[in-house]
Amino acid sequence: MCGITGWVSYQRDLSTQRPVVDAMTETMSCRGPDDSGTWISGPAALGHRRLAVIDLPGGRQPMSVRTPDGTVAMVYSGEAYNYTELRAELAGRGHRFTTDSDTEVVLHGYLEWGDGVAARLNGMYAFAIWDERTRELVMIRDRMGIKPFYYYPTADGVLFGSEPKAILANPLASRTVTLDGLRELLVMVKTPGHGFWDGMHEVVPGTVVTVSRAGARTRAYWTLETRPHTDGRDATIAHVRDLLDDIVRRQLVADVPRCTLLSGGLDSSAMTAIAARQLAETGERVRSFAVDFVGQAENFVADELRTTPDTPFVHDVARVAGTEHQDIVLDSDQLADPAIRSAVIRARDLPAGFGDMDASLYLLFREIRRHSTVALSGESADEVFGGYLQFFDPEARKGTTFPWLTNFAKHFGDDGGILAEDTARGLDLAGYVRDCYATAAAQVAPLPGESDLESRMRTISHLHLTRFVRVLLDRKDRASMAVGLEVRVPFCDHRLVEYVYNAPWALKSFDGREKSLLREATADVLPRSVYDRVKSPYPSTQDPAYAAALRRNVQEVLAQPSHPVFGIVSHRRLAEAVRDDTPQTTQASRRGLERALDLALWIDMYRPTLKLA
Numbered sequence: 001m002c003g004i005t006g007w008v009s010y011q012r013d014l015s016t017q018r019p020v021v022d023a024m025t026e027t028m029s030c031r032g033p034d035d036s037g038t039w040i041s042g043p044a045a046l047g048h049r050r051l052a053v054i055d056l057p058g059g060r061q062p063m064s065v066r067t068p069d070g071t072v073a074m075v076y077s078g079e080a081y082n083y084t085e086l087r088a089e090l091a092g093r094g095h096r097f098t099t100d101s102d103t104e105v106v107l108h109g110y111l112e113w114g115d116g117v118a119a120r121l122n123g124m125y126a127f128a129i130w131d132e133r134t135r136e137l138v139m140i141r142d143r144m145g146i147k148p149f150y151y152y153p154t155a156d157g158v159l160f161g162s163e164p165k166a167i168l169a170n171p172l173a174s175r176t177v178t179l180d181g182l183r184e185l186l187v188m189v190k191t192p193g194h195g196f197w198d199g200m201h202e203v204v205p206g207t208v209v210t211v212s213r214a215g216a217r218t219r220a221y222w223t224l225e226t227r228p229h230t231d232g233r234d235a236t237i238a239h240v241r242d243l244l245d246d247i248v249r250r251q252l253v254a255d256v257p258r259c260t261l262l263s264g265g266l267d268s269s270a271m272t273a274i275a276a277r278q279l280a281e282t283g284e285r286v287r288s289f290a291v292d293f294v295g296q297a298e299n300f301v302a303d304e305l306r307t308t309p310d311t312p313f314v315h316d317v318a319r320v321a322g323t324e325h326q327d328i329v330l331d332s333d334q335l336a337d338p339a340i341r342s343a344v345i346r347a348r349d350l351p352a353g354f355g356d357m358d359a360s361l362y363l364l365f366r367e368i369r370r371h372s373t374v375a376l377s378g379e380s381a382d383e384v385f386g387g388y389l390q391f392f393d394p395e396a397r398k399g400t401t402f403p404w405l406t407n408f409a410k411h412f413g414d415d416g417g418i419l420a421e422d423t424a425r426g427l428d429l430a431g432y433v434r435d436c437y438a439t440a441a442a443q444v445a446p447l448p449g450e451s452d453l454e455s456r457m458r459t460i461s462h463l464h465l466t467r468f469v470r471v472l473l474d475r476k477d478r479a480s481m482a483v484g485l486e487v488r489v490p491f492c493d494h495r496l497v498e499y500v501y502n503a504p505w506a507l508k509s510f511d512g513r514e515k516s517l518l519r520e521a522t523a524d525v526l527p528r529s530v531y532d533r534v535k536s537p538y539p540s541t542q543d544p545a546y547a548a549a550l551r552r553n554v555q556e557v558l559a560q561p562s563h564p565v566f567g568i569v570s571h572r573r574l575a576e577a578v579r580d581d582t583p584q585t586t587q588a589s590r591r592g593l594e595r596a597l598d599l600a601l602w603i604d605m606y607r608p609t610l611k612l613a
Contacts, residue, residue, distance in 0.1 A: 002061070003028025003049040003481070004075040005166035006128055008137045008157035010213050014045040020170055021045040027165045030347075031077070031481040037062055039073050043157065044130040044137065047166075048075040051484055053254050053374060058099030063107055070132030072111060076103045077162055078125030078147045079488070081250040086120060115140065115208045118221045122250070122493065126203070128160055137211040143222045144380070144492040145205030145470045148477055151216075152200045158211045163478070164197055164349040168606075174199060176609040179426050182568070185350060186415065187429050189402060189436040190467045196350055198611070205470065222494065224465055226445040226458070229502045233510060236503055240496070241521040247493045248274045251376055258374035259287035261364075261487070262325070264313025265536055266515055266526070267378030267387070271490055273525035275376060276321040287372060288323040290314040291364040291539065294331040299542045303586070305389070305411050306536045316527040328367045335359045335541060336549030342601055347482035348475070349606075351598030353415055355550070355590060356541045358479065366483045374486045379476055381491040383464040384500050385515040386508045387535045391460060397453075401437050403460050404468055413591020418577060420570045423612055440467060450504070457505035465497060540587040547590060554578050554593050557600045565600040567610055 005024045007014060014021065021038050025047030029036070032049025039046045039062035048061040064073035080086070083102035086109055091097070095108045102123075109117035110129055115138050124146035129138045139160060141149045151160040152167045159167045167173045176198040184194050192204045203209050206222035231239060252258065252275060260272040276286045292311050293299075300309045311327065318325035334340065335356045344358045345351055352358060368375060382388050388404065390396040396403035408414075416429065444462045446455045473489070480487040490496075500508070500517065510516050514535050523531060557563060558575055577592050602608075 002051055002075075002077040003031030003162045003166070004077050004126065004128060005047040005161040006075060006130075006137070007045045007159050007170065008043055008130070008211060009154065010043050010135075011156040013042055015040050015042075017045065021047055024159075024161065024166045024169045025049060027169050028162060030484060031162060033484045035060060039064060039075075041071065041073070041130075041132070043135070044073070044132075046073055046075045046128065046130060051373070051481075051486060053079070053256055053486055054101055056255055059101030059103050061103060063103055065107060065111060067111070067133065072107070072129060072131050072133070074103070074107045074110070074127055074129045076106055076125065076127035078123055078127070078142065079251075079486075080106055080121050080123040080125060081253070082122040110138070115210070115219070115221075118208055122495070124488070124492070126162060135212065139203050139209040139211070141203040141205055141207060143206040143494045144465075144473065144497065146473050146477065146489055146492055148474055149203040150195050150200055151203060151209065151211075152195075153216060158216065164195065164200060165346075167200060168197070168349075173197075174609070175606060176611060178611045179613075182423075182612070183427055183429060183432045186427070187433050188404065188408070188468070188471055189433060189440075190470045191436055192466070224462060224497070224501060226447050227498075227502045228447065229504060229507070231503075233507060236507060237517060237520045239499065240517050243493070243496045243499065244270070244274060244490070244521065245278075247490045247496060248376070249278055251488045251490050252278060254374045256373035257287070257371065258376070259289055259368065259372040260323070261368075261375050261377045262288040262290045262314050262317060262323070263378065263536075263538070264290065264310040264315075264317060264530065264533070265378065266519060266522075266530060266533065267381035267491065269313070269317045269378075269526055269530045270518060270522035271376055271378050272317060272323060273321045273522065276323055277525060280322070285322060285324045288318055288321075288325045289364070289368050289371075289375070290325070290327050291360055292327045292329045293335075293360075293539070293541045293543060294329060295543050296539075296541070299544075301542060306539070307534055308536060310536065310539055313527075313530050313533055316529045320527045321525070326371075328364050330360055330363055330541075332541065332543045332545040332549060334363055335546050336553065338553060338601070341597070342605065343482065344479065345598060345602050345605060347478045349478075351595065351602035352475070353591065353595035353598050354475075355587070355594035355598075356546055357538060357587060358475065360539070360541070361475070361479045362482065365480045365485045365487075369483045369485045372485070374488065375480070376488050376490060377476065378491065379472060379487075379489045380469050381515065381518060382535065383461075383469040384491050384497055385518045386457075386461065386505070387514045388464070389535070391457070391509075391514065396460070397456050399441065399456055399459060401433060402440070402463060402467065404464070405433065409588070411588060413588035413594075415592045415595035418569050418573045418592040418596055420566065420568060423568055426612060447502075454505055461501055461505075465501060542586065550590060550593050550597070551578055554597050557597060563600060564603050564610065565596065567612060568599055569596045
C-alpha cells in the first residue's frame with residue numbers, strides 16, 4: 001500500500017520541475033512511510049511513497065522497464081491478491097522478473113496485455129503508467145473503489161494523486177470549492193467521478209483513464225452486471241463460504257505483521273474466525289483489535305440502530321476463535337482533541353462532519369499501527385449481503401430517493417439546519433439529491449421476469465454497492481493510510497460481490513433476517529451470541545463529556561463572527577444549536593455542531609476559494 005502522484009505536461013520538460021514533483025510526493029508521506037522515489041523523463045513525472053508489505057527489499061518504485069520503443073514506468077498503490085498466478089502465466093510467456101513484488105507483476109502484465117491487465121487483477125489498486133512508446137498516461141482503479149485516485153486536467157496534460165492534497169501541492173491546481181462541491185459534501189450520494197474540488201475528478205472505480213495530447217478518455221473495464229442466479233439455497237450458501245475461504249486466505253498474505261478489526265458484529269466476526277482457523281493450520285494466532293470508549297458500559301443507551309454495546313460480543317469471538325485480542329479504549333479528551341480533528345480533516349481533505357466516529361477510527365488505526373502493518377476489515381458486508389435497516393424499511397423500498405437517506409437525519413442527524421439561508425437556497429440540496437437519484441437508479445438493469453419487489457431490492461443493492469459503499473471505503477482508506485496502516489476488505493472481492501448481488505432478495509433474506517446467506521455460510525465458526533445478534537453499526541460515544549467539549553470548541557468559532565465559515569454556516573443558527581440544553585449525547589443530536597466545527601477547521605487549514613453564488 002502506498003501513495004502515488006504525478007504530472008504530465010506535453011509542453012514542458014518536467015526535469016526543471018523536480019521541486020514541485022518532490023512537494024507533491026511528500027504530501028503522501030503518511031501513506032508511504034518506508035521509502036520515497038520520483039521518476040522524471042521529458043513531459044512525465046511520477047512520484048511514489050511506499051508502505052512496504054510484500055517483498056520489502058525488492059518492491060521500490062517508481063518501477064520501469066526499457067523496451068526497444070521506449071521506457072514504460074509505473075507508480076502503483078494497493079495489492080494484487082492473484083499476483084502469484086499472474087506471475088506464473090507471464091513467466092510462461094517469456095517475462096523475466098527481478099523481484100518478488102506484485103508491483104513488477106502488474107507492470108509486466110501491462111507490457112503483455114496493455115490496459116487489459118485491469119480485468120485480470122483481483123485486488124485493490126490504483127496505478128498510473130507512463131508509456132513512452134505512445135506518450136500516454138494510463139490510470140487504472142480497482143472495481144469497487146477501495147483505493148482512492150484523483151486527477152486534475154490542465155491546459156497541456158494532467159495532475160494526479162492518491163489524494164487531493166498531492167494535486168493541490170502543484171501551483172497549477174486551484175483550491176476552489178463551488179456550490180456543486182458543497183452539495184456533494186453535504187449529502188451522501190457519492191456521484192461517480194466527482195472530486196469535490198473544482199476541476200478535480202475521481203478515476204471512477206472499474207475504469208481506465210488514458211491521457212494523451214488530445215485529452216482524456218475513459219473506458220469501463222468492469223460494471224456490476226445483472227445476471228440470472230441459478231443456484232439453490234444450499235449451493236449458494238456453500239459457494240459463499242468457498243469464496244470467503246479463498247478470499248481470506250489470499251488477503252492474509254503479507255511479509256509484515258497483520259491483524260483483524262473486530263467489532264463483534266457478524267461481518268468482522270466471521271472474517272476473524274475464518275482467518276483464525278486458517279492461521280492455526282501453521283500454528284499462528286491471529287491478532288484482533290476492537291474500539292471501545294471509557295464509560296461506554298455505564299453510558300450506553302439502546303436505540304433503533306444500536307441495541308447492544310459491542311464489547312461482550314467482541315470478547316465472545318476472541319475466546320471462541322482463540323485470537324490474541326486487544327481492546328483500544330478511548331476517552332472523551334482524545335475524541336474531542338482539536339489536533340485529532342485536524343488530523344482527520346487533513347487525512348480526508350474535506351470536512352466530513354462525523355466527529356467522534358471519524359476521530360475514533362483514526363485513533364484506533366493509530367494504535368493498531370504500533371503492532372501491525374496490515375489489517376483485515378469486515379467493511380462492505382452490509383452492502384453486499386443486505387445488512388442495513390433500510391433494506392427492510394417499507395419507505396426506503398418505495399424507490400423515491402437513496403435508501404440510506406430515508407431515515408438518515410433520524411439516525412445520524414441533519415446539518416442543514418445550521419446553513420446560512422442564502423447558501424441553503426443556492427444549494428437546493430433536495431433538488432440535487434432528486435436528480436442524482438434519478439441518474440443512479442436508471443443505471444440498474446432489471447432481470448427479465450423478476451417481481452416488482454425483487455426489482456426494487458436489486459436497485460437498493462446496486463445503489464449501496466456503487467454509491468454508499470464508496471463513502472465508507474474512502475473514509476476507511478484515508479483514516480488508515482494517514483497512520484501508515486493498510487486495511488484490506490475481503491467482502492469487496494469482486495467475485496463475491498457479483499455472485500451475491502445477483503442472488504434474489506428472497507434468498508438473501510430467506511430466514512426473514514439481515515445477511516441470511518453470510519450468517520449460514522459462517523455459522524460453524526461463530527459463537528451463538530454473534531449468530532443471533534442484530535446488526536449494529538460502527539459505535540459512537542454517548543459520553544456527556546464529549547458533547548460538552550464539542551460545545552466549547554464550537555463556541556471558540558462563534559467568537560470569530562468574521563470567520564469565512566459564516567459564508568456557509570449561519571452564525572445565529574449555530575449559536576442556537578450550542579445553547580440547546582438537550583444532552584447531545586448521540587451522534588444525531590451533535591451533527592450540526594460537528595459539521596460547523598469541521599468546516600471552520602478545514603477553511604483554516606486549506607484556505608479554499610469559496611464560490612457560493
